[in-house]
Amino acid sequence: MKLQTQIFCIVLLAALATLTAAHTHIRQVVLNGKQYEPAQCIRPYGKRYSYPVLNIDGPEMKCGYAGGEPGTTMTCPATALGSQMSLRWNSELDIKNQNVIAENHLGSCLVYMAPLASNGLGDVWFKIFEEGYNNKTKEWCNQKLRRERGYLNFTLPSNIPPGDYLVRGEIITLQSARERHSVNPKLGVQLYINCAQIRLSGEGRGESDAKKLLPPGVAFPGAYKDTDPGMLIDLKKSNPDDYQIPGPKIDTTIFGRPGGEGGGEKCPKKKRS
Ligand SMILES: *[C@@H]1O[C@H](CO)[C@@H](O)[C@H](O)[C@H]1NC(C)=O
Ligand SMILES: *[C@@H]1O[C@H](CO)[C@@H](O)[C@H](O)[C@H]1NC(C)=O
Ligand SMILES: [Cu+2]
Numbered sequence: 001m002k003l004q005t006q007i008f009c010i011v012l013l014a015a016l017a018t019l020t021a022a023h024t025h026i027r028q029v030v031l032n033g034k035q036y037e038p039a040q041c042i043r044p045y046g047k048r049y050s051y052p053v054l055n056i057d058g059p060e061m062k063c064g065y066a067g068g069e070p071g072t073t074m075t076c077p078a079t080a081l082g083s084q085m086s087l088r089w090n091s092e093l094d095i096k097n098q099n100v101i102a103e104n105h106l107g108s109c110l111v112y113m114a115p116l117a118s119n120g121l122g123d124v125w126f127k128i129f130e131e132g133y134n135n136k137t138k139e140w141c142n143q144k145l146r147r148e149r150g151y152l153n154f155t156l157p158s159n160i161p162p163g164d165y166l167v168r169g170e171i172i173t174l175q176s177a178r179e180r181h182s183v184n185p186k187l188g189v190q191l192y193i194n195c196a197q198i199r200l201s202g203e204g205r206g207e208s209d210a211k212k213l214l215p216p217g218v219a220f221p222g223a224y225k226d227t228d229p230g231m232l233i234d235l236k237k238s239n240p241d242d243y244q245i246p247g248p249k250i251d252t253t254i255f256g257r258p259g260g261e262g263g264g265e266k267c268p269k270k271k272r273s
Helices: 003-022 141-147
Strands: 025-031 034-036 076-080 084-090 107-115 126-131 151-155 163-173 190-201
Touching (some): 107 151, 141 151
Antiparallel strands (some): 025 084, 107 126, 107 163
16 A cells, blocks of 8 residues: 555544544433443434434434334333433443543533334424523533533423333534535534433322323424524524524423422322222
8 A cells, every 4th residue: 555545544544533433322321220222222323323413304303314213122111200311422332432422512402202102203202301501500511411421311201191202312513503504515503313212101100191191292304494593503603692492392291280299199099890
């Protein structure tokens, strides 16, 4: 090999390595204090496991490049409505190489859910968590994730029907969002999306499950436009306090009755007849 070619290859490899290190995906799920790995309850990634979704209208907006179908993925064992859940993000498949996401990938974190039976198709996704720029800590969500070893922790809804759900984790990064990807293929907002499958049980909560309803949902693709203020933005020219996280508002009634504690009181079990 010519020296020039060798140098070219080394530079190319270094560039590819940087690219991988920059990006992220959901590497672990924690439920009930138990840790789950890929091929347990995280949907398949395919080869582009840590590559951003750039086409806002593509089918990969649902669950990433290879997460459209369940594949070999199982559903995580039952956990109670209203439990804590963690999605742990990492750029590399080996979690020991702790590299959560590139520092310059400033942006927000979002979590949606949809009934598993829908396979995420149609207006089925409801938002359960969002965090953009926190003006108390002066941190974007990706900066917080870097500090917290990749853990995105949130509370699951308590006031939805028990059953099997898809949980869609999403990180939206803005370092190249000053132009739309459809207009300038070198730029555009970057989305990191993966889905987990979980089973929620209402057991022991003493609530009447019959009264619980699913909140209205949105579709992926469909819920976002590349012209949304939170998707098309020049970070150098904007105040992070004004950042508008994309997608619908969170319907807070999913976390309990208005003014209530979200259940938990003991009720007699149904009598068998
Ligand atoms: C933080 O954001 C809130 C809500 O947008 C705003 O009212 C407040 O003035 C901001 N605080 C600072 C220090 O910028
Ligand atoms: C988030 O959850 C993980 C695992 O569930 C835990 O180890 C970590 O301490 C939690 N982080 C915070 C800030 O609560
Ligand atoms: Cu990137």
